[in-house]
Amino acid sequence: MDRLFTVSVTENRQLIENHFLLTLHPRKKIRRPEPGTFFMLSVDSGLDPLLKRPLSVHRWLGSDFQLLYRVAGKGTAILSRRKPGDILEVIGPLGNGFPLKQSPKGAVLVAGGIGIAPVFALAEKLSSQRPLLFYGARTKQEVLCLDGLKRLGVQAVISTDDGSLGTKGSVINVLTQVASENPDMLRGQTFYACGPEPMLTALSGFAVQRGMKGYAALEERMACGIGTCLGCVVNTTGGYKRVCKEGPVFALDEVIWERGKSQELGGRQ
Ligand SMILES: Cc1cc2nc3c(=O)[nH]c(=O)nc-3n(C[C@H](O)[C@H](O)[C@H](O)COP(=O)(O)OP(=O)(O)OC[C@H]3O[C@@H](n4cnc5c(N)ncnc54)[C@H](O)[C@@H]3O)c2cc1C
Ligand code: FES
Structure with a gap:
């Protein structure tokens, strides 16, 4: 191989x-x-x-x-x-990576907890556009890469579950607030996200409601990672798909989110 x-x-x-x-x-x-x-x-x-x-x-x-x-x-x-x-x-x-050609009007990045790991890579790639990032974590200590994000010129809007840095609450709370106070800021933009499933589920609902497009990198458990064991499938509008092969990035409105999961919206457990 x-x-x-x-x-x-x-x-x-x-x-x-x-x-x-x-x-x-x-x-x-x-x-x-x-x-x-x-x-x-x-x-x-x-x-x-x-x-x-x-x-x-x-x-x-x-x-x-x-x-x-x-x-x-x-x-x-x-x-x-x-x-x-x-x-x-x-x-x-x-895997497939984030489809950047799908964001003609600009990209809005969304990261929850350790979801900043791939989102930072995207921020680095898009740094000439000074992308907007909504980044939520449990506490101030768990907000990582701040110096790197600053160096890249990323406009980071931080939220923490306990309010120790940025706005208290989830990234979705912050997005909802921004969308109501300054709707032009998000209009026509495409979301690129990674984070805990409850956050992605909520982001999907947020985007669909406003007619916005978005993509999320999923983190299913994996055994082979190369498409042979079928251990990582997710339910999508196009049937079951392998996160390791057809993903890990899927359109937000393509995934059938399991809404019954934990309601935690900050860092990934
Ligand atoms: C495509 C992809 C990219 C990832 N990128 C990162 C990354 O950049 N940084 C990072 O910290 N983690 C990332 N993860 C998650 C990481 O792979 C898991 O945390 C790790 O495999 C857990 O292994 P473990 O042996 O330590 O834990 P285990 O003992 O296997 O599991 C510990 C706990 O974590 C849960 N868990 C295990 N794997 C996953 C998973 N994939 N998704 C959700 N819950 C899980 C288990 O159910 C269990 O509760 C990624 C996962 C995928 C699929
Ligand atoms: S991990 Fe084996 S098919 Fe995806």
């Missing part, structure tokens, strides 16, 4: 509790990953855990690349213990 390669860990820096920025050096030349694509990464050089974990491209540094991750369970906890010089196996870049 031409997209299978090994990387050496250059740096695995803890940013805040349970959040790490991992810099990897590919040991062969790889093609530049587009925002919204992802890598399947082994978290250890051994066989436990056997399955690689999907992580979105966060930054491309020319030949090295960075992943931004939150420790969610066993695999990412093992990954957090990787040291410079460790060798890991990677497949990628995988």
